[in-house]
Amino acid sequence: MTNLKLDSNWQRILDKIRTWARVNSPWAIHFNSGSCNGCDIEILATLTPRYDVERFGIKLQGSPRHADVLICTGPVTLQARDRLIRIYEQMPEPKFVIAVGSCGLSGGVFHGCYNVVGSIDEVLPVNVYIPGCPPRPEAIIYGVVQLLNSLKSGVSKVGTVAELVEKQEA
């Protein structure tokens, strides 16, 4: 494996193809870690035929093993914390997290409650924040598009093969 150049042209083309595929087919899983259900209803509304996110290749998956994007709503309660981490860890790399709603961003109205850990980024690395209480479906779609744009431009690091190998060696 050592004589295989990791930044060769061939490898770069492969990385381009991978990014293209990833940007065009983000499968999502939705998890409610303590939301009041307002945000969840908006997410479901986003998935209805009216907004038709299949246009962008977005698909709601039931199994974390099939998902690329974890769409997370609400503050993280003490009870949901371990489950949230578990679901995140069940997802295969590369994976991304979108926090939806004011509560997911900061704890919102539940901030400082006795049973609440806090915002989602205290538990998981969050890629995109979508503010609003609850955010409209347009806002949610916009958030997903932001994530895809950041993937395309390379702001959100997916880890090319070269980087993954470096990380493992380090």
Added chain:
Amino acid sequence: MNTTLLSILALLIFPGGLFLLGYGLAYEYVDRKLVARFQNRVGPRWFQPLADVVKLLAKEEIVPHGVQRGLFIFLPVAALAAALTAALYVPMAGQVPSYSFNGDLIVTIYLLSLLTICMGLAGANTIDRFSVVGATRVLTQLFSYEAPFLLALLSPAIMAKSWQISEINIYTHNNLWFVLTQPIGFLVALVGLMGKLELPPFDAPEAETEIVSGALTEYSGRGLALFRLGKDVELVIGLTLVAAFYLGGIANPLEFVLKTLALLVVVAGLQSLFARLRIDQTVGLWWRLGAILGLAQILFVIFWRLVLR
């Protein structure tokens, strides 16, 4: 030398490998787009199935705890391989099948079932409860639609007095379309194909509202991609078989495209018309209605052959 080269070509490019994968992905797109249009949506873009598969292939593959590692990796490969092999015996794109012998109809039907069996085993291999429930449903459904589907494909074979797909194809081409003379058999075959592919209303094995994704819940990345490809390939082969048997045979590529597409439109329409059946309803439907209809059809055909001719 030349024949080996031709066989390799047949396996990798024309009726087997690349052509079939590309065609399967295209048909998955047509199917999804049609269903989306029936539901008043815009639907996916044309490269969507390809992007899905490439993305899945590029993802990490997790081998969960408690599975038999070798089987977990081997089953998707076997499923896709079986589906691709089945393509060698059917008149793909109106060409003469690459391999053909007396009795290849039975071999093809068994190769097509292998995908389903692999999915059932894949589900039973994991310790995840959703996978296990999905696996039992996959296998239950297999036992319910397989017999009527086989019966429905047998009656053209009896009419053509041959168990060879290419000969049946020629026979149907030279006679009145069987969809007119044997409409019941056509219906059973088409609906049986939908059961085989686990399309709605027969998608209880992967009912995402109840059991997450059924037997494939634990598959991520490559395994899932291979199973999806296998299903796409099976869609094309199944449509080809039904078109060859009931829609007057397939003689040239144009007929192939038109007839299979027409069938696909009907299948997509049925998918969006009906809601999901419970697994017991599926079994009941097949054994109470499907099998009886198939039997009646085949008895009628035998009667016709023996008495009226």
